[in-house]
């Protein structure tokens with residue numbers, strides 16, 4: 555069976571360049587931060603955001619336990635503030651979002667449309683040519699469904715000459731996670 559979250563890596567890999575930067579906008583337990591840290595290697599940089607201290611702790615532990623390259627900056631703040639943290643001249647080749655709540659923690663903190671929109675819009679501004687933005691959506695809960703609908707309306711207006719935006723979704727399982735991949739030419 556296709557594992558959609560595994561499929562992420564196939565979309566991201568061709569866009570990763572040495573000396574570039576990636577941003578994980580939803581750090582959570584650090585699995586995506588770890589994957590990006592490894593892909594970027596010693597010469598790259600990974601910025602990761604989360605609003606929960608627990609996420610930073612879990613991620614730091616994971617990165618240390620896995621001997622990840624020391625190329626990461628963990629930021630305890632909302633991804634809505636992305637433009638305040640990432641230097642304008644940073645060479646951003648990949649931005650990832652894995653929306654929803656922190657697995658294994660209290661489900662009362664989850665991503666919300668307003669901040670998600672600001673963050674995705676910031677990512678669009680920061681992304682370098684040939685970069686990718688990947689957003690995993692969880693339509694099985696009401697806010698997740700609405701985030702997905704909002705992002706569909708947003709991405710579908712992108713100029714085809716500059717962007718290719720795909721939505722990858724299991725069509726006979728409407729509540730399963732799916733993702734948007736926005737590739738910049």
Ligand SMILES: C[S@@+](CC[C@H](N)C(=O)[O-])C[C@H]1O[C@@H](n2cnc3c(N)ncnc32)[C@H](O)[C@@H]1O
Pocket residue numbers: 579580581582583584585586587603604605606609631632633634652653654655656657663664665666669670
């Ligand atoms: C599904 S989890 C991310 C999973 C993570 N990428 C991993 O590999 O484990 C979603 C995360 O988004 C975080 N989050 C919610 N709102 C946020 C915001 N405004 N800014 C940054 N992170 C946020 C939650 O705290 C949660 O840890």
